[in-house]
Amino acid sequence: MGEMPGVREVIPWIARFGVPQASPTSNRMDLVAAAWPPILAAIQGRRLTGLAVAAAETGMLRLSDPQWAQLLERHRSAMVGAISIERTMIGVVDALEASDIEVVILKGAALAHTIYPDPSWRPFGDLDLLVRTGDWRRACAVLAERGFRRHLPEPRRGFDERFGKAATHVSEAGIEVDLHRTLVLGPFGLWMEPEQLFRSTAQFSLAGRSFKRLGDTQLLLHACMHASLGFRPPLPVPLRDVAEAALRLHVDWGSLDRLASAWRMRAVVQHAFGAASNMLGVSWPSEAGLILDGRTSRRESRALAAYTTGRRDRGGTILATLPAIRGSMAKVAFLRTMLFPDRRFLAARAGNRPPSYRRRWAITVRWLLRPRQEGLR
């Protein structure tokens, strides 16, 4: 008798269900006798309820009646969450546009309604909006007027526009809006030019109106950034986003290569495609060879390692940011903020403990003293 499938087998299997151009699999997944609670928790935690429901409907994923009922209940809850976020999105976008702030929807709703065969396959837990750096302050004020509370204060006045990626704002109902001015924290966020993203947007429709999203090629690049740089190791849904975007959108592979080269992100794209291919078993269109076979510089590979290896846990992204900052005065300003943030920021980061600069500095010392174990974890 074979071993019962566990989380390690089930999660990639579900992530792979219905993916375009995957190598064919006839293997069904039978979970009737499996240890279900941890599997259900993992499906929900990794936002895979939609794919799991779709797989169970086809009969490829076999569940008992109680398992099916529990999965459906979790998925219903995920969809209530997604629709609630979309409701918030409509109000926030209206308010921003009324203030003449151009806004682009990132990730969640934009991906669910653009690259997936059915939006219910792609649950999401927050709203990501991109605004121009020049509009950043006003956009924060618009959110505050609508009752949103910023989760963490700015570390120092002016840090957001200079070095920041996004700030999380929370509504009274608990819905989180990540207001972005660039797409990623750290060196890659500084090397890219987010203003360019506004020149090639596309539209998607929802509730009878249209919203801006990234253009197809830029959307794929962002999906790669999120998959490679967002979490270590990459999570299944961001990898699935990469596959869906690469295989369903009208990607201009030449433009993608030029953009990734200019923003030093070829290594990021190659890493994301490699991880997606490993987990999902997809094969890429031949045109993707342009970027997948392209050369990457040592500098970008080192920066990528700050996100994808053990360096990440030792302040890798912060340490990798320093060389990417232009000008010694700017580097000093960044370092000063890291070491001496405003008291309000320090207090918010400390949570229930008393705010302490010494504790903050001790973390930095630990990063520097801990033995190097790149690639081992």
Place this chain on the structure above:
Amino acid sequence: MMSSLEARVDGESITLRRRAPTLDGHARFRRSESFLWRSFADEVLLSGGDSDFRTLVGTAAYVWSLLREPMSSEDIAAQLARVYRAPFEVITRDVTALLRELKNLGYVDEVTNG
């Protein structure tokens, strides 16, 4: 698939047969575009506009899937009669009641041209 017609909104039978149908059987309807919704398994989750939600299950969810194109209650009843092998007259009455309910809630629009 269900073997009999059991249209429900929010898990409750929506008293389909207690009210006399008043819709013109030839009037055509389609989903309103102004709502947020998701369809999965055998149900449709509809945003109620503010913070509430409604669910269509069973045949009501199937009717919702048909309403992506403009359809009259007779068109829908004919489809359902084929799928569920149920009497056309009974189904027409139930579908008319369901459409009226959905129209009252604003989830479907009457199509006036084309």
